[in-house]
Amino acid sequence: MEKYLYIALFAPLVSSLFSSLFTAKPKKQFVGVIASLLIATSFVSSVILGFYILGGGEAIHVELMTWINTGGLYIPFGFVVDEISVTMMFVVTLVSMLVHIYSNGYMDHDPSFNRFFAWLSAFVFSMMVLVMSDNFAGLFIGWEGVGLCSWGLIGFWYYKESATWAANEAFIMNRIADLGMLIGLFLLYWNTGSLQYDVVFSKVALLDHSTLIWIGIFLFIGAMGKSAQFPLHTWLADAMEGPTPVSALIHAATMVTAGVYLVIRSNPLYDLVPEVGIFIASLGTFVAFFAASMALVNRDMKRIIAYSTLSQLGYMFAAAGLGAYWVALFHLMAHAFFKALLFLGAGNVMHAMHDELDPFKMGALKEKMKWTWIMMTVASFALAGVFPLAGFFSKDTILEAAFVDHHYVIYGVLLFTAALTAFYSFRLVALIFHGNDRYSQFGIHPHEAYNYMLWAMAPLFFFAIIAGIMQTPFFEMVEEALNAREYHIHSEAVKWIMLIGTQVLVIASIFYAYRKYNRNDITVPDGTSKTENRLCYKVLFNQYYIPYFYEEYLVKPYRELSGLFWKKFDLRVVDATVDGIAKILYNTGEETRGMQSGNLSVMLRWMVVGLVILLIFAGAVGLAVRYSDKILSFLSALGV
């Protein structure tokens, strides 16, 4: 089985290196094909491993080689395939494979086609390292690796100012979180003496509680960055500057879930600190609602989906925080399918609309793009959690978990958010595919995407529909690893009320959305309508003014302070002090050189002056002889 592990792990690396050979060359179609094939290999291996684990196989644990070994620190390149990682591997490789295939079409006309695949495969490799590593350091490698690839892919169109800005923002924000993660690692190391999962988790129970809390918090800070939790969330929406397949793969299905993965992976730790768990769940719930609220009014197709991702990540954290790790993981998986599908669909739309992103400028695309319409609609249903699609099973379980654990506030907010989710999802669908055609006034002639792109989306479509039936086998698989349990509401009646109530709420939202946006008189908003001038709308539209706040109160002061440090402090104070000392010395020389007037009389006088000084000093000392003791002690202090 180990060979499958290696294949799964290294096929993407090979793919990336292979593609990078051609980065400077014009487009080569075979690069895309070979890259897709290699990722497919990886996927197949992952599936094989998946079945092996699913079939009750022992976790596979390999150690490739030593990485860092110094002092008490020993970090190998170790990889483990267990229930958690194999789930992630399956999700990652599946989505990656499909996105690779899809990208062959999507990036068709891009001059940097080859480079795209190099980055994309590199991302897959990093992600695989992240999920397969058997220690925190390896996780961190992947963690940073996906950050790097995300940087490269967001800024893929580097000539766009906004893209490079977003790339840097993503990288730097992630770095802030990474610092937290690093501190978490340090804490773990100095308290347990190792960074290996098994060693660490076997010892966490021995640590005192406050240490554990700190570890939990710092690790979660790391997770917050990668999973774009408040207040580090702004990068995710901006990251939509990247090519859409990237958004599908990285910013929906895989990388952003790394934070959730970390929390799930560290479940033995978080089990010990329920306080932190509550905090995580609360933050997740907050973000779920917070992001959904921003999605309500947004006018950028990709950003809406991004906010929805954010919101769903909130759900996952809520679940993980409440100890329902398996639920979180399951939602993670389900979400990956329908969200990737949604993004790829959006990609199709963008292709058709010549990169137009404002859904208000679209409308009535269902005629032109039938399959895309179907798939996006289904994905939206799944996202909204409509029975019997994937989202229903995963999301509903989260709600159940919150309810069962008596976290009614969380439950309530999440429930409300579910309604919001349904609303914004179908607002989007309605605006894009229904109503009047508003695009023709912009001179756009949309067309359906290539067939193979649609075929690439098909498996996701498939999983988005049927993922629900995987719930039971999945539960069985991770039962032991994640200490999973079923959530059973005591009373059958309550259970049904909840189920049906939720469904009704969701469907009501969907209808409301349709009614509101499936109209023929929808125009492109121009900032004059009443709604748009409402405070509430403005706050939401400007993302609660958080980016503005960051720009005004963090970025600008940082820039100004930097300039100040350089121009005013480094040059005017520190350097000037050094130069000043030199200048004082030089000027002293310059001022006193007049002593050497060249006049013999003056020179003779100086000699006499010297003599007189000696004599005066002699006289003074002669008088002071009786105080000689004190003088002696003073001079001895000088080292005489």
Add this chain to the structure above:
Amino acid sequence: MEIGLSHYLILSTILFGIGLYGVMSRKNLLMLFFATEILLNSVNIGFAAISHYLGDLTGQMFAFFVIAIAASEVAVGLGLLVVWFKRHNRIDLDEMMSMRG
């Protein structure tokens, strides 16, 4: 009042002071050299006196050599003045300021 060694030494000092004054104030090099002679002579008085009061001849020896040195200095000094004077036609030391700083 008995004339003691101190009297001589004080006289010597006073004369030395006069010499110092001359050395510092004179601008005419020749007259400046006069002042240096005064310095040496004042010391000679001291030596002779000490020699007398200690009953020791060494002081006289020293004075003797000082006189010899004074004489040699005069020779060299005048020689220098001669070459200087030949070039510049004057012996004012305020003229000698080509090097400074």
Add this chain to the structure above:
Amino acid sequence: MIQPVNISMDVLNLTTLAPMLVAVVGALFILVIDLFKSNLDKSLYVMISILFLFVDLIAVYESSLTFMQNGTVIGLFDVMQIDGLAIVSQFIIVIASMLFIPLAMTSKRFHEYSYPEYFALFLFMIAGFQFMVATDNLILIFVGLETASLSLYTMIAMHNRAKSFEAAVKYFTMGALAAGFYSFGAMVFYAITGSVEINQIAAVLDANSYKNLGYVFVAVAFLLASFAFKLSLVPFHTWAPDVYEGSSAALAGYMSIVPKIAAFIVTMRLFEFLVHSDIVWLKAILYAFVIITMTISNLWALVQSDVKRMLAYSSISHAGFAMAAVLIGTTEANTALLLYWVMFTFTNLGSFSMLWISRQKNLLPGQSSDHSYEKFAGMIKTAPIPAVIMGLFMLTLAGVPPFALFWGKLYMINAAVISGYTFLAFIMAINSAIAGYYYLKLIVYMFMKEPVDSRYEKVYTKNLSLTLKTVIGFAAVGTIFAVFAINPLLNLIGGFVYNSGF
């Protein structure tokens, strides 16, 4: 009645006189040759001088052997005192002289070298210095000092141009004042001890336990003033820059070495017992002298625009540095001083020789002095090897290891450190750093600037001859490979100094 003087020759130890006599005889010999045949070439006189100095050196060597066997030799009615200090300093004086005399063999003709008397005076001067260091009798010191000084004044003036006359007159006049100081100081010592021999003075003062403290102060003040003049300690230094500028570079280099070592030896003899006598005043005075001299002359050197003047100020600073040894007064310090001076000899020999070979007879257009910094601009482009050698000497002066002077500095600072003079050691270090600037400035001009005027490029080696090349090569080798000479020198000097009781 007068008793007939009856003294056996053995007691006289005439050999103690041998080295100086050789020099004097050499001088007379040169004068005699001139009587018989005038207009002989300078090279003859140079070689004769060197030959006599060589014999002189052998004589010193002989006396060093005697010293190693029997310790200090006293001769000629206790006037001559050949101890370790005398021997080491005579070695320095004679060897330095042997190295400096060949600088007369320039390819250009300068006035002083047309006189055989110049070489005679040179040898007389050496004899004078040798007398100075080989005695502890203040009279002989005085006479020797004057012999040497008078020769030196004359030699400066013989360069025969306005500046050299000016230099000679200034030096002479100030020297006369210093002679006055010296004699007054000696007089006061004589008054309180009845002796003019340093040993005796020390003994009497000790026996009286410094009862005449006021007198001692006066004596020390005057003597210190006179030696401070010779050693060019601030504020008695004012002659040095002008005299260095006025005289030929060869002589200026010589002045920075030999007269000072002679003066240092006398100062060491004189102050050794005083420093150890716990007279706080003296220590404080010396401390002040050392620090002020080191520091302020460095600051003046910073602002110079002429290399020779800069070297003059730097020599003052180095003298201050070496003066620290007198203040510290331990065997290590005295050894360090002599070692420092040996190293300094080679370095200054080299740097002044380099100036000497670049000496032009008439000032270049746009120049106000012989060796302004601008003259050396871009030297690496036009005369790379001289530039590298000059740079080497500058680095050495700055105390960059592993070149000669670094070791001197090392031992000097070490001497301060082990005697508890932490602050002094610190000041020494800081001053070395400040000094780095002006040496570096020349390097900057030579290596990093573009030549100002194409006419300059010919001047750097205008004066060069094979002899000068040899001397410079010798200096360069000496400075570079000094590290290998340190250990033997240290043992040698240390032994001599220690066995002389310093």
Add this chain to the structure above:
Amino acid sequence: MLENILTILIFFPLIAGILGFAIDKNSFRAYGIAVSLVEFVLSLLLWFYYDPNIAGMQFVETLPLIPTFGINYFVGVDGISMFIIILAAFFTLIGIASLPKTPNEKNMIITLLFLQMTMVGVFAALDAIVFYIFWEFSLVPMIYIIGAWGGPLRIYASIKFFLYTFAGSLIMLVGMLFMAYFYYQTTGVWSFSIEDWYNLVLPKSYQIWLFLAFFIGFAIKVPMFPFHTWLPYAHGQAPTIGSVILAAILLKMGTYAFVRFSLPLFPDASVFFMVPIATISIIMIVYTAMVAYAQEDIKQVVAYSSISHMGVIILGTFALNVEGISGSIFLMIGHGVVSGALFLLVGVIYERRHTKLMSEFGGLAHVMPRYAAIFGIFLMASVGLPLTINFIGEFLSLLGFYKQSHILTLVAGTAIIVGAIYMLSAFKKAFFGNVTKEENKNLPDVNKTELVALIPLVAITIWLGVYPKPVLDPINKSVTRLVKFMHEKSRTPDGKIRIQDPLKVKTKKVCSDCASCKEGE
């Protein structure tokens, strides 16, 4: 041959340089490459024959120089110094190999060879005075390189560089003399051998003063805040090769000296000064990173980034445990490679456009994709991305220091944030966006000569990032010995606690929280 390999390594470039004077200037580059290649191969031999199982000094040579005063030519290497020597040889090689067309090329190469001698000498010297000789002498070729081939302010920069470091090291020299004197007082023998000094246990008050004396010399060389202002000038004015050597090797002299001198000689003082120095390091890290962010000249960005990274190195050094010190030494190597490479890269663009202002560029990724890719790799290495060489050093340094202070490490850890900020923004300004300047439209991409220099650096950056073991193991071994030694030597209770015995720590860690161990402490 092998017994004398260090001597050969030190003096071979010197002799070759002197012989080089006789060689025609048009054929000189080949000679320079050949000599530095031989030197590099010799340094690899050193590595090859280095026994990684021995923690102490190897290839030791002793030759009395001034035995009366205890000064000997005494050289040797251990895991701490060997790799920096190899790095020095390596950088000289690629420096000469990639030298762009330079006026007075011959002088430049000879100077570089001299410089190489001093660099190898510093890291091989085990005698304080020999160390000092090389330390000081290294200034001379460097100021010539800056002053003769530098930018418009070159003379100011070189004088500043020289005087600043010169002043600092003279104070250090006084410290060395005191150290020798204390040794003399204790044993009655003069010795400047560092190994001898190690055996000397000084009272804490002495240690503190001596530590300060050494500190000034080292801190200026590193350069530590607030003594850093010479560095931007030196880098800004120096020609590419000068910056490369300066950043890659010369700065490491200071940090190396901390490990070689300050820590083992003054363990108690090191503990005493740990917090102040860590504070300075943090200022270096954050403050200079911010200053770097404000720069307009891309070379200055790299220059200030050097200071920032040196802060991390210092921090790791003063972690006083094996992890931290190993990390800091590894980071010395890593930073050497990466910053050297970055300066080379800046040089590439300077050669083409004769400007280093970022506002003059923009969109370079378009016209010079390969250049941009390589720059990107080093950029990422510079911000400490895992699997690049810098990460290991930075990670270990911070990890090590975390043991000493949590808060300070948290603040210092912002290095990974602020580093990313200035680096990415610089990269964005120069490489991203559209090509706006006409002059930039037809810039040629990196040529073969430049690739010759850059490709090996890329290889090393990634190789040592992925597989640091061959380097880290010897370092670890020697550092463990060092820390153990410091632990035994420290006399104050604080020192005993702060500097833990590396061999015992492991066992203790297993049960760090059970009651029995806590009682034991």
Add this chain to the structure above:
Amino acid sequence: MFETVAFYLFAVLVTVSFFIAVTTSQALYALTALASGMILISGFFFILDAEFLGAIQIIVYSGAVLALYAFGMMFFDTTREVKEKKGNRIIIASLSVLSVILVVLIFAAPVVSDNIVANYPVVEGIGNTEQVGIVLFTKYLVPFEVAAVMLLVAMIAGIVLAGKKMDVSLTLKDDSEINNEEKVLS
């Protein structure tokens, strides 16, 4: 008593003449005052039983030194007034007075003459000149000879410096010029 009177008389006279010598602006007055001061100083020597020294003083100073100076005065044409700036008189005067006062203050204290052994005691009944001669040619033989060398040096210096050869400076001439001249001469 005689001694006291003589001392004060001579002291005043010497002081006055030296004072005139350093203050007068007329070179001739200064020279005359100096000469008288020198000769008066020999009076002290006689008072102090140092006849030899007194004689030497008169011979050397008034005979040799002053003659040289007189010659110099004629040569340098000192009738021409040298302007002497008066500006810094106060500084100069105060410096000299200060130094004198300081030294005098100290000298006012009697010398403690313990432990002093006269190395070359004055022997009663032998003339001063003989005594001096004996000491000079035994103990101070070497200084004496060196003094002779010194005088030789001074002589050479005088001859060289005042000689005609100094009139034309080889230092300032180009080498080619010198060579041409030499050819012409030979």
